[in-house]
Amino acid sequence: MTGSTSPPPELEPWLTETFGSVQAVREQTVIKVRNPVTLEETLFAPLRARRPVDGAPAGHDLAAEIAATEDDPFCHPETGTPAEATGRVRGRRVITGANAALADAHHAVIVFDAHDPLDFDVELVADLLQTGRAWAERARESDPAAVNYLLIWNCLWRAGGSIIHGHAQALLGSGPHYARIERLHRDVAAYQSAHGGDLIEEIVAVHRSLGLTIDVADGVTVVANLTPVKERELLVVGLAGMDETDERFAAGLGRTLVAYRDRIGVRSFNMALWRPPLAQADGWTLVPPIARIVDRGDPFQRPSDIGAMELYATPIVGSDPYELIDALR
Ligand SMILES: [Zn+2]
Numbered sequence: 001m002t003g004s005t006s007p008p009p010e011l012e013p014w015l016t017e018t019f020g021s022v023q024a025v026r027e028q029t030v031i032k033v034r035n036p037v038t039l040e041e042t043l044f045a046p047l048r049a050r051r052p053v054d055g056a057p058a059g060h061d062l063a064a065e066i067a068a069t070e071d072d073p074f075c076h077p078e079t080g081t082p083a084e085a086t087g088r089v090r091g092r093r094v095i096t097g098a099n100a101a102l103a104d105a106h107h108a109v110i111v112f113d114a115h116d117p118l119d120f121d122v123e124l125v126a127d128l129l130q131t132g133r134a135w136a137e138r139a140r141e142s143d144p145a146a147v148n149y150l151l152i153w154n155c156l157w158r159a160g161g162s163i164i165h166g167h168a169q170a171l172l173g174s175g176p177h178y179a180r181i182e183r184l185h186r187d188v189a190a191y192q193s194a195h196g197g198d199l200i201e202e203i204v205a206v207h208r209s210l211g212l213t214i215d216v217a218d219g220v221t222v223v224a225n226l227t228p229v230k231e232r233e234l235l236v237v238g239l240a241g242m243d244e245t246d247e248r249f250a251a252g253l254g255r256t257l258v259a260y261r262d263r264i265g266v267r268s269f270n271m272a273l274w275r276p277p278l279a280q281a282d283g284w285t286l287v288p289p290i291a292r293i294v295d296r297g298d299p300f301q302r303p304s305d306i307g308a309m310e311l312y313a314t315p316i317v318g319s320d321p322y323e324l325i326d327a328l329r
Helices: 009-019 023-027 044-049 062-068 122-142 179-195 197-207 249-262 307-310 321-326
Strands: 003-004 027-029 031-034 041-044 095-098 106-112 146-153 169-172 215-216 218-223 236-239 267-275 290-297
Touching: 009 023, 009 044, 009 169, 023 027, 023 197, 095 122, 106 122, 122 146, 122 169, 122 249, 179 197, 197 215, 197 218, 218 249, 218 321, 236 249, 249 267, 249 290, 249 321
Parallel strands: none
Antiparallel strands: 003 027, 031 041, 095 106, 106 169, 146 169, 146 267, 215 218, 218 236, 236 290, 267 290
16 A cells, blocks of 8 residues: 655655655555465555664663673572472573463473573574473473473563573463464364365465575475564474474574574564474364564664554564565575
């Protein structure tokens, strides 16, 4: 859709400086993309990314801020975090602890050995996937109804992380899966019964036909999402029936996160692993492991990147999925 504005002459110098030209503000194109099955939808409004911000930060040094918090409780997790009732799970470079403030019956922090949350590599991501899953399987032994496993990573404060030290979180709940994953499960089932098709496979195929995918590992596809929840959202999609600890998926996710940090320059991000329940997973056979990753922007930016549109309406995004996928190639 297009919209137009009528700037007063007094504003023109400022508009030119901020947005490149007055014409760019006079006539604007906003693109709305909706997935008709899932109703995921995004408004692409490129000028939004160029808006000036009051109180814009200057002179912040992220590395120094991270280093200043060294010697926190997560630097010595065995005394700095509570243990789970079933005991800690140790990976090669990560260790679990109980989250002191539980969000579900089973809720762990997975603390990285390295303090700096950006000090990760492909091997650490594989270690994280394996340790998280081992934690979930152990928790399930004592509570067989708890099958809904979720792995999340909030990197830095901008993404909701309250502790800077590198860590992810694992949750395990019973009953229906976490709401957004249950929603996908329903959409996949409804699509199959209405059209006889595989919804996830078709979403990937649509992106592939538009040049918005990369085959990052055998059977693992990176998708620059056409209906992103916020800036630069990527999906890492495995094959139905593939385990997230499968080395192909782990390597695909690890490479994607490393490229997100190094080539795109992302510093603060959210990652969530969507996968079917660990057992009793009737009707989930078409749901592959999917990691969703979103950029939360400059850690020193004062306004939040999300507002009422993102919470209650349709997210507004300034970044271009085509530029994103090209930068990752
Ligand atoms: Zn630390």
